[in-house]
Amino acid sequence: MHTNSYYIKRVMCASVTTLTFSTKTENLIGKPYQIVNTEEEDDGDPVVNVCDSQIYCQGPILAAANLFGLYNDSKDYVDQPLKDYPNITLKSFNDTFLDPQTGLYNYTNVTLKSWIDAHFLPPGDELDNCTEILIGWTDKPEKLSSRIADPELREWAFKLHGIWKELCKKISANVANHSELHSLIPVPNEFIIPGGRFREFYYWDTYWVIKGLLASELYKTAENVILNLVSMLHKLGFVPNGGRVYYEKRSQPPFLIPMVYEYYENTGNKTFLQMVLNDLDTEFNFWQTNRSVVVNINGTDHTVYRYNTPSNVPRPESYKEDLATAKNFTSNAARKQLWRNLASTAESGLDFSTRWFKDHLTLSTIETTNIVPVDLNALLCWNMNLMEYLANEAGNTSMSAHYHYLRSNFTNTFDTIFYNQEGAWFDYHLENKAQRYCAANDTSCFYPAIAVPLFASCYRDVDLRKPEKLFLFINNTGAFNYAGGVPASLIQNSNEQWDFPNGWPTLNHMIIEGLRKSENPIAQEQAFQIARKWVLSNYRVFNATGHMWEKYDVIDPLPHPGSGGEYVVQDGFGWTNGVILDLLMHYGDRLFINDCTKDSTSSDVDASNINLILVLFMGTFVVYFKL
């Protein structure tokens, strides 16, 4: 018998599985006993848990529930509220299953499941609906009525607007009074959940939710949702991945400052801006202090940013998946490194994509902390720009000057590290000390991230060639040729959700907005074409399924929800609805359902190419004329 060691024995007996932990009792509480081989030498890298909870982030119950695979979706276990205090629950667990003589736990999947059912409430039990408190609610907001020309699209927009009522949740009083019984983190106001298994707010999702709420004229809700994130800054010093304790060690792409910017541009509410300005500064400083790294190029130091959480244990919401990914890893050090990379990728919001894999194919080769992502850096460049503007609007000229200084230095860094004269921006690899450049005809080359510098306007305004060159580069990859929108990569068969053939609302929106905001007519026409494909295929899937989905398969002429990754595709869906409402605000006067009643999307592509050729012609003329 191995004691004090990494050793878990599974004995199948008929349909009942017996699980025995061959580990001493003292190692079971408070230590990630199930993952660390205590016989191995200390590798000097201490275990960093995601949170202190012995129920939701570590401890024997989390491990047992996952090792037995009691849940189809691992996230269900960590979303269940407790019926009694954690220490009482833990004691009951040990009293029931732990043999004091041997120090072994003894249970079957049946006894374990029935014990869990007796001690936990169903997932999501702690949420109330908030229909009553959507201040300013009207069934048919004026913006949607006036800016959408096609009557069918307008009716659809009203339906999407109606879904805010279903996705809007409020934490029940119980959570605030007894937060130790919940993984949900209490927030002061209502919030919009993505939907399905995602029963809490998510950080970067909320940017597109806010865009949708603004189109829906739900200004007070938008304000309240932002204040929830500000309350996270007060509590944790940063905005976490999502509103549960198991997300407390990592963030998500930095969109709080852009959220406040969008809100302010729509409302002009200076009092609100002044109230949150210092918090926005705190948010920026979190990235500056905790996620920056220095890269030296030709003797000059450049500060850039990467995703890099300190936690190095399995993600509690994907515990069994992270154990499975580590199954061939033989040392503690390698496992901890892998888990830090998996969690850091979740911080990127793009969990998972071949973009982060060393071999562009296999999850276990993940190396996110080695990668300096072009999109994260572009977003922080945008944050600097927005802070300069917002601080000035709020009357804080010294803060504004500070951000002006930061951004003007950073645009040079950005150019030096990420820009390639082939016409696109690329990630940078820390160990290889090189850009992750690849030619347009290489399928591992295209990720929508390369278009984020346009979305974030992280290039000099006078540099009009950059948007055009980027457009041409992406065009050459073939990524614009799909019927339903732009895919998350061109790498096939990875079965990861942030890869081909899935297209995501967030990525399509950033590409469209980047091209639209450029002053280049070719790029702007492509923006419209992508928006048209995206809106019309979402519409068709909605009519076919009755739902909006978190992601879509963009290659099939008959569009349908996406697939792949750790969990089944979810409906709802916060950011999907926000993106459609926002695109209808921009393009509602020129989008018509009849454009897509014909089934052949390839003829749509042909038509859009003809338009592009025409605009290309005109664009050349415009550029020529400017010179």
Ligand SMILES: OC[C@H]1O[C@H](O[C@H]2O[C@H](CO)[C@@H](O)[C@H](O)[C@H]2O)[C@H](O)[C@@H](O)[C@@H]1O
């Ligand atoms: O449970 C697995 C992972 O689920 C989340 O990620 C996905 O959904 C989020 C909500 O829509 C979205 O923000 C993220 O981009 C998606 O990949 C969660 O954010 C991950 O941390 C979690 O491990």
